[in-house]
Amino acid sequence: MNSDGQWAAVWRELDMNIGEVAKASGVSAKMIRHYEEAGLIQAATRTESNYRVYTHKDVEVLRFVGRARHLGFSMKQISVLLSLWEDRSRPSSEVKRLVKGHIAELDQRIGELTEMRDTLAHLAEHCRGDLRPECPILEALAGQRH
Numbered sequence: 001m002n003s004d005g006q007w008a009a010v011w012r013e014l015d016m017n018i019g020e021v022a023k024a025s026g027v028s029a030k031m032i033r034h035y036e037e038a039g040l041i042q043a044a045t046r047t048e049s050n051y052r053v054y055t056h057k058d059v060e061v062l063r064f065v066g067r068a069r070h071l072g073f074s075m076k077q078i079s080v081l082l083s084l085w086e087d088r089s090r091p092s093s094e095v096k097r098l099v100k101g102h103i104a105e106l107d108q109r110i111g112e113l114t115e116m117r118d119t120l121a122h123l124a125e126h127c128r129g130d131l132r133p134e135c136p137i138l139e140a141l142a143g144q145r146h
Contacts, residue, residue, distance in 0.1 A: 018044075021054040025062035035065060040075055040082070073102060 022029045035041045041061055044052035064085060068078045080098060084090045123137045 015053045015055060016059070018052045018054070021059055021062065024059045025066060027062045027066045032062065035062075038075060040079055041065065071102075072106060077102060 016024065018029045018032060022032060025032075027035075032041075036043045041058070044054050044058065047053055061082070064082065065078055068081055073081065077098060081095070084095050084098075119140075120137075123140055126136045128134070
C-alpha cells in the first residue's frame with residue numbers, strides 16, 4: 001500500500017458517524033443536527049452516500065457546547081465562547097465579562113424562581129386539601145383575592 005493509501009486508511013479510522021460522535025461527546029444526534037442547522041457548529045463533511053462524518057476535533061467542540069449548554073448558556077453565548085476558545089490570542093477579560101453577565105442572569109432567574117416557589121408554598125399552606133371545593137390556589141390563578 002502506498003503512503004497515500006495508508007493515510008486514507010488512518011483517516012477513515014479516525015472518522016466517526018453521527019451515532020458514534022453523539023456517544024463520544026454526550027450530545028444527542030438530534031442536537032448535533034440542530035447545532036449544525038443553527039450554524040453553531042460547522043456542518044460535518046459528507047460521504048459519497050451523504051452520511052455525516054465527524055473527527056475527534058468535532059467531538060471536542062461538541063463536548064464544549066454540551067458543557068456550556070449544561071451551564072445554561074444560550075446558543076448566542078456559546079457561539080461567542082466557541083470563537084473565544086478557538087482564538088488563542090483572546091483576552092481572558094472577554095470570557096470573564098461574558099460569564100459574569102451569565103451569572104447575573106442566573107441570579108435574576110433564581111430570584112424569580114424563589115418568588116414563584118414562595119407564592120406557591122403560601123397558597124398550598126392555605127389550601128385545606130380536603131373534600132371542600134374552596135381552593136385558594138385556583139382562586140389565585142383565576143385572579144381572585146385570597
